[in-house]
Each structure stands twice: as structure tokens, then as C-alpha cells.
Amino acid sequence: MARPPGPLLLLLPLRFLLQLAAAGRPCGPAGLPQDTVLGHLGGNITLTCQDEVPADGTVLWQVEEQGAAGSWARQLAEGNTLLLRRLRYKDSGHYSCSVGSQLLRSLRLLVAEPPETPQVVCYRRSHDKDVLCEWPQHKKPSPGTLATLWVKRRFVAENATEQQCHYFSKARKFVCRLKVPPGTDDTKPLVVSTCVSNGAGGSAGKDKIITLSGVLKPDPPVNVTVEAVEKAPQRLQVNWSYPPSWDPRFYWLRFQVRYRPEPAPTFTEVDQVTATWLDIRDAWRGTRHVVQVRAKDEFSHGTWSEWSQEAVGTPWTDPWDLTSEMEPFSSQVPMEDGTYGVTLPPNLFRQDDTNGARGSVMESSTQPVASPYAFLVTGGSLLLGIALFVGIVVRYRQMWLTSGQETTKPEGEGQHMLVPLSLPPPTLSDTPLLSQPAPSAPGVLHTTQADYSSSGQ
Incomplete structure (x- = not known):
């Protein structure tokens, strides 16, 4: 025998019917009221007073306008029909036609566009915040458009909670706020239904099943900074802070960091970051990097x-690694003709060159640029050599003078010549005792007979 269906099986169809009823909730007006004409924004419309043109008078059209002082009728045109071109929202109002003082017809013109179908996205900024549901609008909604949201627990026979949504013109989206009662289970599924309606019709979005923990989406981190690390040309220190909407005293976040050097098109990502800082160790030397951070529960x-x-x-750059724009000259550049050139900075030129003074190459001598230290070493060596030479000359000059006095003697030295006493001595200027000696080296002392005579020898 077949077993009778249990209570759970009997309740399932009822639950599905409740879901279908919620999904099939009527959205928007059933139809336009009588004597109401719908006009589309930017289009044309023709209003007709009567099927047949009255023969006893002229038909006059007028529109009722509202102001601070009240309402009044503004005259428009004559004729059984009234053509309105390029409708605007402000053209909506009550139009009437009359012959004299006799009112023939009164119409209400509504300029509106059917609302867009909502594509709802729900999120929660932290565990202690309400749930926000929103959807974008491609066009500004027509005046009088209403957006409504319903939320209820899934598989529970209870009335849905209704929330009115608001349109934000700057963000161009509808936003609804769901109040979360304290103690609500974050894992229980909820059903969210939406409806947008105006005089031109209504549009319902698909039901969305959410959980409070599943729609958790923190705000992005704030105060992101990137700093260089001293004497580390390939490191960057990244720091950031928790978003103000997240309280880190009870719940924490983990982060993901991505960075790239500006010439590179793709990012490098680092996952599972639990601190509010990251040390990048593979940065490109001397290149600016772009860094972003995001967070998750x-x-x-x-x-x-x-x-x-x-x-x-x-990253940090060694101050000695200067570029050509900062140095007096960058380097000696080999030229095509075998000479060398020197790259000069643009601030050395008094006038702007049409070809650009930046990076201009000026021809110079083929001799390398001399260092001032080379001049100092050369000059010191030269002075030391001169001093040594002078010292040697002075020392050996004394030796030369001494050796000349000991070795140079006149002829007949050590001999005693006999001179007759009776004969007068010869004149010294006429009868030299010694012949003229041969020229000797400089510094040798020459001795003559006159010297011996004057010395008493």
C-alpha cells in the first residue's frame, strides 16, 4: 500500500503558490482613466474636440495652468483639432475646447514613458548595517514614477514588508533601504520583489533570493599611500585604512593589493593580506607605480x-644616479666621424633652439676631459723633481770646487829654480814663467806665477 503524503509534502505546493503569488503581484495601473490621453516624450499628438466640426461657431482650445496665485486658462489655438509637437513633461495637463462659453470637451494629457525593468542588486556594507538594494536607470524616470520593494522570508507564509525606494538623479539610480531586525539569522534566505510604475504603465523585476551574509560587500579601503624605502631601489611600502563604515573591533577584513609600473598594462595581485600594509619587493627601479586595494570579510x-x-x-633612487637633465653633462657620446660629443643640459642655452636644445650634442676635442687631480699630481711631481735637481747641483758644485784646488798645480811646483843674483828680475808682464793652460772644465781654479809671487812663496 502506498504511504499517504507527509505534512511536508502537503505544504510544498502551498509554499510554491505563495512564491508565485508574490512574483505575480500586480505592478502599475491597470489602465488609463477615461478622458486621459498618453503622449510620449519628444513625440507629436493631435487632440480632437468633437467628431464633427460645429457649424455654429469657432472652437477655441485652452490649457489649465497652475501657479502661485492659483490656476488660470491659457488660450492656445482655434479649430476642432489641436496639434502638439515635440512633447515635454511640462506639457502634461488639462486641455479643453469650447465654443463661446459652452464647454465641449475636457481632456487630460499625460506625457510619460513606461518605466524600465529594474535589475536589482543588494549589498550590505558591514554586519551591523542595513541592506541596500538599488538598480540603475538609463533615462530619467517620468514625473510621478513610484518604485516599491517587498521583502519576506522564503518558505514562510507571512506578509511581505513594503519599502518605498528613492531616485537619486546624480547617481541615476533607485535605492531602497531594508531594515534588518536585531537577531536576524544571517544565513536564512529572503525573497526581494520590486515594482516601478507610473501613468504610462508598470514594470516588475525578477524576484531575488538573498541572505544577509551573502550580500555583505564592504566599502573600499581609504587613505591608500605608497612610499619609497630608503636605500632600497626595488621596494615600496603601501599603507591603507579600514573604511569608516566597517568597525574592526568586532569583525576584521582581509585585503587584496594590485600594483603595476605605469608602462605595464597588467597588474600584479597579492592575496590574503590581513594587515593594513604591504611591502612590495619587486618594483621597477626609478619607475612610478600605480597601487589599488580592495577588501572582503x-x-x-x-x-x-x-x-x-x-x-x-x-621607489627610492640613489642621488648619485642622476639623469642627463640634472648633471652638467651626461657622458661622452661617440660621433660618426670618430670624435666624441658631450650632452649639455638645456639651461646652458640662452635662447630656445627650434630643434630643441634638450639632448643636443656639441662637438668637442678628441682628448679626454682632464681631471683636476691629474694636474695636481703632475705639478707636485714636477716641483719635487726640480727640488732634487737643485739639491744635486749644489752638492756636486762644492765637490767640483774642492777637487779642482787639490789637482790643479802650476808647472815647476816642488822645484827650486836657481836665479842669478846679479841679474835683475824679469818683468812679470813680459816673461811669464808658465805657459797658458788649456781650458778646463768649469769650476776649476787656475793658478799662475803671479799668484805665487803675491802670496810670498
Whole structure:
């Protein structure tokens, strides 16, 4: 025998019917009221007073307008029909036609566009915040458009909670706020239904099944900074802060960091960052880097936040590694003719060159640029050599003078010549005792007989 269906099986169809009823909730007006004409924005429309043109008078059209002082009728045109071109929202109002003082017909013109179908996205900024549901609008909604959201627990026979949504013109989207009662289970599924309606019709969005933990989406981190590390040309220190909407005293976040040097098109990503800082150790030398950070619940509930605003930084650069724009000259550049050129900075030129003075190459001598230290070493060596030479000359000059006095003697030295006593001595100027000696080396002392005579020898 077949077993009778249990209570759970009997309740399933009822639950599905409740879901279908919620999904099939009427959205928007059933139809336009009588004597109401719908006009589309930017289009044309023709209003008709009567099927047949009255023969006893002229038909006059007028529109009722509202002002601070009240309402009044503004005259428009004559004729059984009234043509309105390029409709605007402000053309909506009550139009009437009359012959004299007799009212023939009164119409209400509504200029509106059917609302767009909502594509709802729900998120929660932290565990202690309400749920926000929103959807974008490609066009500005027509005046009088209403947006409504219903939320209820899934598989529970209870009335849905209704929330009115608001349109934000700058963001061009509808936003609804769901109040979360304290103690609500974050894992229980909820059903969210939406409806947007105006005089031109209504549009319902698809029901969305959410959980409070599943829609958790933090705000992006703030105060992202990138700093260089001294004497580390390939390191960058990245720091950031928790978003103000997240309280780190009870729940933490984990982060993901991405960075790239500006010439590179793709990012390098670092996952599972639990601190609010990161030390990048593979940065490009001397290149500016772009860095962004995003956050997620520490237990991976929900989704990642949006990326933070871009922060930029450049690794530390050795102050001696100067570029050609900062140095007096960058280097000696080999020229095509075998000579060398020197790259000069543009600030050495008094006038701007049409070809650009930046990076201009000026021809110079083929001799390398001499260092001032070479001049000092050469001059010192030369002075030392001169001093040594002078010392040697002075020393050997004394030796030369001494040796000349000991070796140079006149002829007949050591001999005693006999001179007759009776004969007078000869004149010294006429009868030299010694012949003229041959020239000798400089510094040798020459001795003559006159010297011996004057000395008493």
C-alpha cells in the first residue's frame, strides 16, 4: 500500500503558490482613466474636440495652468483639432475646447514613458548595517514614477514588508533601504520583489533570493599611500585604512593589493593580506607605480569591495644616479666621424633652439676631459723633481770646487829654480814663467806665477 503524503509534502505546493503569488503581484495601473490621453516624450499628438466640426461657431482650445496665485486658462489655438509637437513633461495637463462659453470637451494629457525593468542588486556594507538594494536607470524616470520593494522570508507564509525606494538623479539610480531586525539569522534566505510604475504603465523585476551574509560587500579601503624605502631601489611600502563604515573591533577584513609600473598594462595581485600594509619587493627601479586595494570579510562572506582610488609612488633612487637633465653633462657620446660629443643640459642655452636644445650634442676635442687631480699630481711631481735637481747641483758644485784646488798645480811646483843674483828680475808682464793652460772644465781654479809671487812663496 502506498504511504499517504507527509505534512511536508502537503505544504510544498502551498509554499510554491505563495512564491508565485508574490512574483505575480500586480505592478502599475491597470489602465488609463477615461478622458486621459498618453503622449510620449519628444513625440507629436493631435487632440480632437468633437467628431464633427460645429457649424455654429469657432472652437477655441485652452490649457489649465497652475501657479502661485492659483490656476488660470491659457488660450492656445482655434479649430476642432489641436496639434502638439515635440512633447515635454511640462506639457502634461488639462486641455479643453469650447465654443463661446459652452464647454465641449475636457481632456487630460499625460506625457510619460513606461518605466524600465529594474535589475536589482543588494549589498550590505558591514554586519551591523542595513541592506541596500538599488538598480540603475538609463533615462530619467517620468514625473510621478513610484518604485516599491517587498521583502519576506522564503518558505514562510507571512506578509511581505513594503519599502518605498528613492531616485537619486546624480547617481541615476533607485535605492531602497531594508531594515534588518536585531537577531536576524544571517544565513536564512529572503525573497526581494520590486515594482516601478507610473501613468504610462508598470514594470516588475525578477524576484531575488538573498541572505544577509551573502550580500555583505564592504566599502573600499581609504587613505591608500605608497612610499619609497630608503636605500632600497626595488621596494615600496603601501599603507591603507579600514573604511569608516566597517568597525574592526568586532569583525576584521582581509585585503587584496594590485600594483603595476605605469608602462605595464597588467597588474600584479597579492592575496590574503590581513594587515593594513604591504611591502612590495619587486618594483621597477626609478619607475612610478600605480597601487589599488580592495577588501572582503575575513571569513569570505559576501563579495569583494570595489577597488580603492589609485595611489602612486616611485621607489627610492640613489642621488648619485642622476639623469642627463640634472648633471652638467651626461657622458661622452661617440660621433660618426670618430670624435666624441658631450650632452649639455638645456639651461646652458640662452635662447630656445627650434630643434630643441634638450639632448643636443656639441662637438668637442678628441682628448679626454682632464681631471683636476691629474694636474695636481703632475705639478707636485714636477716641483719635487726640480727640488732634487737643485739639491744635486749644489752638492756636486762644492765637490767640483774642492777637487779642482787639490789637482790643479802650476808647472815647476816642488822645484827650486836657481836665479842669478846679479841679474835683475824679469818683468812679470813680459816673461811669464808658465805657459797658458788649456781650458778646463768649469769650476776649476787656475793658478799662475803671479799668484805665487803675491802670496810670498
